[in-house]
Amino acid sequence: MPVSSHRPVALTFDETGPNTAGGGTLVVTTGVQPVDVLLSDGTTVGLRPIQPTDAPGIVAMHSRFSERTRYLRYFSPYPRIPERDLRRFVNVDHHDREAFVVLAGDQIVAVGRYERLGPASPEAEVAFVVEDAYQGRGIGSVLLEHLADAARRVGIPTFVAEVLPANGAMLRVFADFGYQVQRQFADGVVHLSFPIAPTEATLEVQRGREHRTEARSVARLLAPRGVAFYGASATGQGVGAAVLGHLRDYGFTGAVVPVHPSARTVAGLPAYPSAAEAGLSVDLAVVAVPPAAVEAVVADAASAGAHGLVVISAGFAEAGADGAVAQRRLVRAAHAAGMRIIGPNCLGVANTGTEVRLNATLAPRLPVPGRVGLFSQSGAFGVALLAEVDRRGLGLSSFVSAGNRADVSGNDLLQYWQDDPDTDVILLYLETFGNPRKFARLARRIGREKPIVALAPPARLPGLGPSAGPNAANPHGGVAGPNAAGPDGGAAGLVAAGPDEVAVSALFAHSGVIRVDTVAELLDVGVLLANQPLPAGDRVGVVGNSSALTGLAATAAAAAGLTVADGYPRDVGPHAGAADFATALAAAVADDGVDALVAVFAPPLPGQLPDAEADFTSALPAALAGGKPTVATFLAGRAPSGVPAYPSVEEAVRALGRVTAYAGWLRRPAGTVPELSDVDRDAAQAALRPETFDPTGLLAAYGIDVVESVLAASEQEAAAAARRLGYPVAMKAAAAGLRHRLDLGAVRLDLPDEARVRRAYTEMATEFGADVLVQPMVPPGVACVVELVEDPAFGPVVGFGVGGVATELLGDRAWRAVPLTGRDAAELVDEPRAAPLLRGHRGAAPVDRKALAELLLRVGQLADEQPRARTLTLNPVLARPDGLSVLHASVGLGSAAARPDTGPRRL
Secondary structure, eight states: OOOBOSSOOOOOOSSEEEOTTTSSEEEOSSSOOOEEEEOTTSOEEEEEEOOGGGHHHHHHHHHHSOHHHHHHHHSSOOOSOOHHHHHHHHOOOSSSEEEEEEEETTEEEEEEEEEESSTTOSEEEEEEEEOGGGTTSSHHHHHHHHHHHHHHHTTOOEEEEEEOTTOHHHHHHHHTTTOOOEEEEETTEEEEEEEOSOOHHHHHHHHHHHHHHHHHHHHHHHSOSEEEEEOOOTTSOSHHHHHHHHHHHTTOSSEEEEEOSSOSEETTEEOBSSGGGGOSOOOEEEEOSOGGGHHHHHHHHHHTTOOEEEEOOOOSGGGOHHHHHHHHHHHHHHHHTTOEEEOSSOOEEEEOOTTTOEEEESOSSOOOEEEEEEEESOHHHHHHHHHHHHHHTOOEEEEEEOTTOSSOOHHHHHHHHHHOTTOSEEEEEOSOOSSHHHHHHHHHHHTTTSOEEEEOOOOOOOOOGGGOOTTOOOTTSSEEOTTSBOTTSOBTTOOOOOOOHHHHHHHHHHTTEEEESSHHHHHHHHHHHHHSOOOSSSEEEEEESOHHHHHHHHHHHHHTTOEEOTTOSEEOOTTOOHHHHHHHHHHHHHOTTOSEEEEEEOOOOTTSSOHHHHOGGGGHHHHHTTTSOEEEEESSSOOOTTOOEESSHHHHHHHHHHHHHHHHHHHSOOOOOOOOTTOOHHHHHHHTOGGGOOHHHHHHHTTOOBOOOEEESSHHHHHHHHHHHOSSEEEEESSTTTTTOGGGTOEEEEEOSHHHHHHHHHHHHHHHOSOEEEEEOOOOOEEEEEEEEEETTTEEEEEEEEOSHHHHHHTOOEEEESSOOHHHHHHHHHOSTTGGGTSOOTTOOOOOHHHHHHHHHHHHHHHHHOTTEEEEEEEEEEEETTEEEEOOEEEEEOOOOOOTTSSSOOO
């Protein structure tokens, strides 16, 4: 996949990191770090900046090129690289000239480079070449992503390239990327030019490739042609022997190759000293050896052609610092060999499909085959979870326990299950979130095709050091920043605050995830989704033979956000038999005012009904035939197959409520992220310079104007500020917690002249301290609050609420994950319980809610594009019928490290 460049290119770095692809240590002098990436077939390779010591590797790669590859790359036979060219190839400045190499193990298999076309030129020529054996596997597109990212960071907006017309593969790389490519044909060469700024089209292409590569890498682990097993003893004792027995007894359809240094047979199967000696196709290695032996297993499995490992062995990161070091070495070794890892310290993996029948887990019994994919981060908990799934009769398609989640994570499984034809429902048991932004993004997309149910950790705002909170404010002005900062560059003395548990559940719901609180509820919802259609609305018909039970169901329905349909609950009475039940259920199914049914059955008294009429389960098929979701509670008997039955009315209705909320989310359009044309990103970057951080400039760059305020520490300063701003003015105590406390006398409004200003200052200084803020008066409005915080499950989230002590005390905030769509912003404005104040309450004029929504979009875009802005608060924002005014703002900065779900693809 070669493309020509007449000016070879190079790179530089300013950090030191491990060479994950080839071992050793790479010293760099730019911000780019070595990474591992996935190719289109799911194989892992390393990508890093070129080094002068790569010269022998470049020569070796060049020697493996076919004549055609050399000609397409260099426009000539170019049989060998002259020494002068080689020195230029491997020595680059990492600014105007940049180059990346791709490594399979320690062997360079591709190189990509750009070179700026003259000092300060906005254009750079891009070129890359891939050795023949690795062409057609997506390396060209990966290199282009990383080269474009590096070029943008040094101010190069445009790439140019020259390609021979016969080089169709390279022309497709550029054409398929989503860039607006301009082509010219001259002198037998195709000249290409294209801007490299990310667009919706390029992001869609990049994320589509990410989805396919990650899904394929997992598919090779869950549907292997053969399994090599390491760690089963010849005596049949221990964890390894147990897992191997389960693999054998479940009827795996491929080859099973036990690897043992001396035994000829293990678990009744032929054993081999190495996996390669079996001469069989091996895609997966299951590992249960001591931690010190795992790296040797990686090498042996790689020699047999394995694509991945399931490492059941413990003693890695969960065991302390030394184990964490060993775990990093394990991941590096596996990725260098082109393999992915599930685990270590995991329960294993399973695939119940008849064409696979894989049980490489510690669970002796798997649930029946079904349409549910199950992910459990915890290995120890996974066995109990599988047992409970089996007891419920919930059929599984596949199961993965990630353990320490050193490589493969829940996000990878989401990518796989999205396209898996055997999976309709996804259940996740999560203890932590490794890449929250990516999880939220994937959930928004996948949740529209397949329901995702997650048992997730409670809301905890991660420690952001001194800059950890949205309530930060500079007592010396209306816009605060981290100038008197703590060690990480954040503002000192800030208090963490963020979404509470209820708000986090809402965040999940608005990202298409059904969040549950217990394992029982995880399976309650899973059973309903796996067996019943989604409700068309929230109207529920309750039918039962006990007034106490139907009344309890109606009460539970209201608590679950459901509406009891008109004419319900219907109590057929304690003397009704199965036929009466069937008639009542059929009528409810036929009722156009009913979207879902709750059937509650209390057993009749002994001898009250003939046996046939006492079998209430026989009444349910009539309800199921109507195509409306039905949940049931039987106090006696067992529900027929396909009917989700629950031990209590509350559990049944709660599960129905969760699923109904998800169905409502599906019915709402997804919305789009609007483009705000007046955003000045260059001004934002200038404002973020640590030595001259300008929070006012940062906000203004995103079209957020803050009403000017002047700090005054004396009566004379207050009077001078008022004269400069112009009367009337407002005076406020400078302390962040007092600036909006009109009720405490900490705010004085409409001060018309100097005498009133001096008198107000004297009174306030006595009560609240010498520092006050003086601001020009703005028209009155409804006070609102806008916040930005980092949530552990979703990354940056934007919150909105109506201001005031009472709403703050009650935590009346709505939250959405970044990036915000237009629909997200509109829903944020309308969601708080106090939102009726914005729509006109008791005769007040409605405020301009569109202006509030636009403000939220601007905060959302700032959060999405500026990862150093870790917290932000606009409080108060006065909303009026004719617009709004932002009176005070605070911004807290954190680490400048890139967010894990931004930039080019990487593992």
